[in-house]
Amino acid sequence: MENVFDYEDIQLIPAKSIVNSRSECDTTVTFGGRTFKLPVVPANMQTIIDEKIAIYLAENNYFYIMHRFQPETRLSFVKDMQSRGLYASISVGVKEEEYRFIEELAAENLTPEYITIDIAHGHSNAVINMIQHIKKYLPSSFVIAGNVGTPEAVRELEHAGADATKVGIGPGKVCITKIKTGFGTGGWQLAALRWCAKAASKPIIADGGIRTHGDIAKSIRFGAAMVMIGSLFAGHEESPGETVEKDGELYKEYFGSASEFQKGEKRNVEGKKMYVKYKGPLKDTLIEMEQDLQSSISYAGGNKLSAIRNVDYVIVKNSIFNGDKVY
Ligand SMILES: NC(=O)C1=CN([C@@H]2O[C@H](COP(=O)(O)OP(=O)(O)OC[C@H]3O[C@@H](n4cnc5c(N)ncnc54)[C@H](OP(=O)(O)O)[C@@H]3O)[C@@H](O)[C@H]2O)C=CC1
Numbered sequence: 001m002e003n004v005f006d007y008e009d010i011q012l013i014p015a016k017s018i019v020n021s022r023s024e025c026d027t028t029v030t031f032g033g034r035t036f037k038l039p040v041v042p043a044n045m046q047t048i049i050d051e052k053i054a055i056y057l058a059e060n061n062y063f064y065i066m067h068r069f070q071p072e073t074r075l076s077f078v079k080d081m082q083s084r085g086l087y088a089s090i091s092v093g094v095k096e097e098e099y100r101f102i103e104e105l106a107a108e109n110l111t112p113e114y115i116t117i118d119i120a121h122g123h124s125n126a127v128i129n130m131i132q133h134i135k136k137y138l139p140s141s142f143v144i145a146g147n148v149g150t151p152e153a154v155r156e157l158e159h160a161g162a163d164a165t166k167v168g169i170g171p172g173k174v175c176i177t178k179i180k181t182g183f184g185t186g187g188w189q190l191a192a193l194r195w196c197a198k199a200a201s202k203p204i205i206a207d208g209g210i211r212t213h214g215d216i217a218k219s220i221r222f223g224a225a226m227v228m229i230g231s232l233f234a235g236h237e238e239s240p241g242e243t244v245e246k247d248g249e250l251y252k253e254y255f256g257s258a259s260e261f262q263k264g265e266k267r268n269v270e271g272k273k274m275y276v277k278y279k280g281p282l283k284d285t286l287i288e289m290e291q292d293l294q295s296s297i298s299y300a301g302g303n304k305l306s307a308i309r310n311v312d313y314v315i316v317k318n319s320i321f322n323g324d325k326v327y
């Protein structure tokens, strides 16, 4: 493939501003029939989201996807969210018991508004069958399928009935797939996103590898409708991970969904654990993300997110950071 690059190799080129203040720029996005404040979703991982955070995000018009690692709580989670008048957005895997879970939801007349099929190698018959099963039992759920890293995979999952696909195999901060298997989009996630987006006829979620708020704008430029983020959302006051103190500083744990910490065993491990500096309240990060994205929109010469989609860009061969630290 020609033109392989990643987030840090790209700079978007400014266009004449049409706003008098960045606060005029609208960062909202419509995804699956609902409008959200930001085109951003915290990763559906156990150290990133729990029920309390899901409620906060839904109540404040942010998109969320609950993880699938406490399967016994999912049915009551859907009930609880919907009885509060909130949307329900859950994850499933592809094992046999997940088929029964979908049937159970249908039998109880519970239709989650969003269902994400969350497996490592989403270009598979296992995912295609699960998409079709969900569409048969819960036809009005919006189905997100992944993860994938090629246009063929996007087309096949869309053709099977997926309403959106999630792109990113191996670019994550706690991912070791690239090292353990030699495969994935790690190191060229942004180019893979562009490649997949050209083939897509439905929305794409860019998943993994976001290290700065500017990377959100770059994802939008290269075809993402939504951006899934793990590490930037780890380490908050509300984050579910364990908090530890080291040399007088607070840190919180962040581990991969395919790590031995998640799995409880050392089989097919493709994730690791790290400690992230304590960041304070989640609300502050969401506000900063919104302000930074408003600024991105203004540099794009517009007042809506869509302005970013058309900007020119350059590939900066030696990395935009020139050895600087991000913060
Ligand atoms: N985005 C990414 O880069 C990655 C994300 N993850 C995350 O880790 C979690 C666990 O993922 P996963 O292991 O898929 O989930 P599961 O452990 O639930 O596995 C799902 C099913 O797919 C099978 N499977 C898994 N990997 C492959 C493969 N490469 N080829 C064929 N079959 C496969 C598994 O069987 P068996 O275990 O017997 O092979 C199992 O039956 C998820 O949350 C996922 O998102 C993991 C790796 C990469």
Ligand SMILES: Nc1nc2c(ncn2[C@@H]2O[C@H](COP(=O)(O)O)[C@@H](O)[C@H]2O)c(=O)[nH]1
Residues within 6 Å of the ligand: 043, 044, 045, 147, 168, 169, 170, 171, 172, 173, 174, 175, 176, 177, 178, 207, 208, 209, 210, 228, 229, 230, 231, 232, 255, 256, 257, 258, 259, 270, 271, 272
């Ligand atoms: N290869 C692995 N990828 C994983 C694992 N757990 C989660 N993930 C993926 O990472 C992103 C988050 O990436 P970040 O760069 O924003 O931190 C997440 O959404 C998953 O797709 C894992 O164990 N192995």
